[in-house]
Amino acid sequence: MATGPGTAPPVAAAQSSLPREVYVLSVVGGCVMLGLGLVLPVLPVYAATFGAGPAQVGALVALFAVMRLATSPFCGRLGVRFGDRRVLVAGLLLCAVSSALTAFAGSYGQLLVFRGLGGVGSVLFSVSALATLLAIAPADRRGRAGAVFEAGFLLGGICGPALGGLLAHIALSAPFLAYTALLLAAAVLTLVVFRPGRTAGAESGREVVRLPVLLRDRRYLVACLAALAQGWVLFGLRSALVPAVVVAWRYDVTWVGWAFTVSAVVQALLIMPAGRVVDLAGRRPAMIAGTGVAAAAITALVFVESYVWLVVLLSVYAAGSALLNAAPAALIGDVVAGRAGSGVAVFSMCTDVGAAVGPVVVGIIAERVGFPAAFGSGAALLVVAFAASWTLTTARPTQRS
Template sequence: MSSCTGSGTGALMLSSANAGSSSSSRASRSGSADGSWCSTTRRCTSTESSASSCDRTVTAAGLGSVPPVAAAQPSLPREVYVLSVVGGCVMLGLGLVLPVLPVYAATFGAGPTQIGALVALFALMRLATSPFCGRLGVRFGERRVLVAGLLLCAVSSALTAFAGSYGQLLVFRGLGGVGSVLFSVSALATLLAISPADQRGRASAVFEAGFLLGGICGPALGGLLALVALPAPFMAYAVLLLAAAVLTLAVLRTGRTAGAEPGRDVVGLSVLLRDRRYPVACLAALAQGWVLFGLRSALVPTVVVAWRHDVTWVGWAFTISAVVQALLIMPAGRVVDRAGRRPAMIAGTGVAAAAITALVFVDGYAWLVVLLSVYAAGSALLNAAPAALIGDVVAGRAGSGVAVFSMCTDVGAVVGPVVVGLIAERVSVPAAFGSGAVLLVVAFVASWTLTTVRPTRRS
């Protein structure tokens, strides 16, 4: 405790984090608004290396009642940025190969149906492998599974570059889908395990920012590499994945910073489902997968072409919305941590639902771009808030919690395009857009059932 002589006194209790392992007392000098000085004493007690509480009492001269002062937010763990870079490498590589894949498959005599099967197989293999990711993480640790996924994707991409037939291309693409889900589930589980509760929103935003930037830059670079040779983007992707695997091994070492090693507590899916936050987050993930891959990727291009615009206009619409999302993803992460998960979920699903609902009535390109950008703003919140909710529920424990959450997005990505296409053909295009709006509205209503609890470092 400390005191300063003056005409008035006020007490302010602050909470901060301390990584020490024993009680300690530290003295410092602090200044009041009028230039007078006083000493402060902080008594810190810690029972964990990652979270502790420190009660500081400050008595300032001449200030009367001192208003609460927000403590500076601690920086994110270094591993969060590493995972973001790794994710950026993965998405950059995917962006390199996706525009080239149909053209490359056509050189083996593949028609539109076979090319469609090649694209769908990747998502199907992700979906089929997802249920096993939790068990693999429990058995071997997410860090090892993450690296294995990166290496499997690298081998798959390199083999694709040297494929001699469509059948080989199909097999190698399927292996890439397996490696992709091993990486994505393990990376997210590791991210949530190493991030304190009051930083999970920002951590998820940084992680998603890497994916967004990679996805924006990849297609243009892939087109340039394809001018050299069609297999070149696949080899470049393999090199990127190998570099990402080396970076992961170098930084995410075994131990506490890895955040996901064998021997952690295991939580069952039945326990997670009893927590309201978990199904709400999974519902939001399903809606996101449905809208992004069913409506945006599968339906919007056909609508734009029907308006007598060429495919280039589709690319511009997607690029503009992606840039909007990239600009808003970091502020969205701060909102998730400071305002709480519930307000962020309500705002994200509400804005996204409004944008997709409005698409039902749009018949011009300019309004399409505007509404896709509005949806991107809501999607920025939905990239951070549901993942942070999952991290709060799982709380660093191993199991299938993250895998099932990821699986919900994949279900939307696989089922969404098929169902949306059927609705567009047999009913109408506005009705197809309405299917996504319904899912988002349901997620919006479900988000209201959450309780408003702002996470703290100790939680």
């Protein structure tokens, strides 16, 4: 059976159902995102009770991303040495300890330490979860497996903030304790369901692909570029600029939440069809469509001057983002042959780099040049990813065992 870098494996063999572990990973990811949604809106208010000002709150948020970046290079080696299942559970438990300690913190300094610990646990979980997904999902269904996985994150992210606000009325520490309970439940579920040795997506006879080899593979580079652009746009443009723009138009901050909620619902509705497109139409068409739609939407934001059009374009971006939640991960799975290693960790790092650097650079551009130029930075990255996606070509056929 022949496959190529920009294509999905043939459809004829793609009729088996997904392994149950894929759905369990989705539930686990949903618990993690639901918990994050519970605590993120409360975190600035909680920090303020220890005398933290805006700059200190910003440092608290940034530290989480910095610790993710600092830990990422070690995740691949840990997964190979100890097994992705163990690293995944360790990440969940570390996040649980971090959240529980945060609930009983006595100072801003303790908050910093505990939040940093959570960043370490977060990246251990996210890298090992993706590596596990690529190992257990059959090669011809990686797009759909990625979509199911992302669906859990999306639903958790949609529900979390509202529930966090309700719990905060009980006590500011309540969301952190609820997050701890969710993480412990997710860890237990992982231990009960997952068994070592389930590697339906790992090609027999293939060893772990080393990073120098991956960096010479066009598929890998294009997937990493798309991940960088996504991190930059989602956390730099959308999270940092959109609220400022909406408030500048004299809308209440509640309208920011509605804009994000509508776009999140659109993405949640489209994520499963997007996964099927990635498998049935192929990686290359999905990458081209995803980056193209996302780039067009962000480019159009440069010229928007009304709230309604802002919501429309954020929803259009969400449609492209649905494809970009499934296609790059499927490409990575094809390149690493479903096996863990540094390749998955570096791919995850690309999103984190965009998330950590994007807000700072975008903020500087917005202050010194203006909002249109800041939106343009994200559009430029997506356009580069769009152009790179066109270079994905069908390679010489290889025999699949």
